[in-house]
Amino acid sequence: MDIHEYQAKRILARYGVPVARGGVASLPEEAVAEAKEIGGDKWVVKAQVHSGARGKAGGVILCRTEEEVAAATRKLVGSRLVTIQTGPAGKPVGSVYVEAASTIDREVYLSFTYDRATQNVMVVASAAGGMDIEEVARTEPDRIKRVLVDPAVGLRPFHARAIALSLGLGKAQLGPAAHAIHACYRAFWEADATMIEINPLAITTEGKALALDAKISLDENALYRHGDLAELRDPTQEDPRETFASDKGLAYVGLDGTIGCIINGAGLAMATLDMIKLAGGEPANFLDIGGAASPERVATSFRAVLQDPKVEAILVNIFAGINRCDWIAEGVIKALNEVSVKVPLVVRLAGTNVDEGMAILSRAEHPIIIADSLADAATKAVAASRAMAPAE
Ligand code: GDP
Numbered sequence: 001m002d003i004h005e006y007q008a009k010r011i012l013a014r015y016g017v018p019v020a021r022g023g024v025a026s027l028p029e030e031a032v033a034e035a036k037e038i039g040g041d042k043w044v045v046k047a048q049v050h051s052g053a054r055g056k057a058g059g060v061i062l063c064r065t066e067e068e069v070a071a072a073t074r075k076l077v078g079s080r081l082v083t084i085q086t087g088p089a090g091k092p093v094g095s096v097y098v099e100a101a102s103t104i105d106r107e108v109y110l111s112f113t114y115d116r117a118t119q120n121v122m123v124v125a126s127a128a129g130g131m132d133i134e135e136v137a138r139t140e141p142d143r144i145k146r147v148l149v150d151p152a153v154g155l156r157p158f159h160a161r162a163i164a165l166s167l168g169l170g171k172a173q174l175g176p177a178a179h180a181i182h183a184c185y186r187a188f189w190e191a192d193a194t195m196i197e198i199n200p201l202a203i204t205t206e207g208k209a210l211a212l213d214a215k216i217s218l219d220e221n222a223l224y225r226h227g228d229l230a231e232l233r234d235p236t237q238e239d240p241r242e243t244f245a246s247d248k249g250l251a252y253v254g255l256d257g258t259i260g261c262i263i264n265g266a267g268l269a270m271a272t273l274d275m276i277k278l279a280g281g282e283p284a285n286f287l288d289i290g291g292a293a294s295p296e297r298v299a300t301s302f303r304a305v306l307q308d309p310k311v312e313a314i315l316v317n318i319f320a321g322i323n324r325c326d327w328i329a330e331g332v333i334k335a336l337n338e339v340s341v342k343v344p345l346v347v348r349l350a351g352t353n354v355d356e357g358m359a360i361l362s363r364a365e366h367p368i369i370i371a372d373s374l375a376d377a378a379t380k381a382v383a384a385s386r387a388m389a390p391a392e
């Protein structure tokens with residue numbers, strides 16, 4: 001789960017990561033009040049959306065007067081910010097963060113994530129931080145330093161020093177930077193984050209290290225032990241298709257194609273997506289109904305998949321182990337009775353109670369295309385979606 005920059009900064013500040021003074025606002029007059037409270041004569045007004053690369057998209061505005069703060073807030077709040085990370089629809093800006101502008105000497109990059117291969121925390125650091133870090137990673141990979149930290153040992157002073165040194169900092173800045181690195185690691189670990197990225201960590205002209213930007217992703221599977229963090233969820237920033245499904249306890253991933261997929265198990269889902277692509281089609285989404293799916297759950301899955309207007313065919317692919325084909329089939333019938341399904345439906349059932357399941361499906365009034373293997377199902381779904389697609 002992603003959270004906003006201002007929320008990430010509050011968390012980091014609690015752990016002692018230095019951040020500038022700031023406050024969140026959604027009205028121009030609130031933003032001006034924040035600016036007054038912060039003091040000084042230069043502020044940045046930053047669009048709060050779950051995306052990076054806001055600066056290049058006009059979402060970070062440097063202001064020299066209170067009028068400019070109000071104007072920047074008016075411009076951003078209520079708009080949709082389109083960055084290279086959001087896709088063409090962009091994300092709605094519900095609030096801005098008003099912050100004291102800092103005078104930056106250097107911008108460095110710092111992030112924390114997991115390295116699955118070694119099962120360690122990986123700290124990524126680069127002296128070449130700022131808005132072009134992706135370009136640096138592509139053209140000058142040597143300028144990016146990676147340090148692995150065994151979580152059983154934790155981040156030790158030698159790690160922090162190695163990272164701080166790789167940032168190319170002067171002697172006076174090593175201490176403050178190492179302190180900030182330590183604090184970030186503790187925040188990463190204790191909040192059950194999957195990612196913390198500070199880009200840039202600014203070295204100010206006064207020699208201080210300051211987190212000018214902050215992105216935190218939290219492990220959704222660990223939110224149950226962080227009630228306060230779970231509340232930071234902002235559904236306006238999510239794919240509405242995924243919000244509907246997650247509210248219903250379904251694991252749903254939105255994609256860009258035309259075939260809606262209702263599948264049990266992530267592994268079978270991956271295989272099905274591959275087979276659809278192999279057959280020349282593109283999945284619109286996939287929905288993992290999990291084990292022991294009741295007919296109600298199957299019907300709800302149809303609703304979730306049909307939320308997406310791009311869906312031109314539905315593929316149900318179930319290999320029933322814990323699941324039961326007869327329950328799945330009952331769910332399909334229930335869905336067809338309750339939800340208006342105007343697109344072709346391909347069903348492939350295998351495993352527990354498959355004969356009972358097929359018998360139930362044969363009684364359906366809505367036409368169902370039966371498939372007898374994964375490959376057959378994918379081919380039939382692609383053909384059916386082509387038949388539905390408007391002629392070009
Ligand atoms: P992002 O584009 O979404 O990653 O947003 P950032 O928060 O990283 O801001 C983009 C850029 O705006 C930074 O790399 C800085 O160059 C600049 N910026 C952000 N805050 C300040 C500030 O307080 N002072 C100055 N001078 N520049 C800032």
Ligand code: MN
Nearest residue numbers: 053199200213
């Ligand atoms: Mn940034």
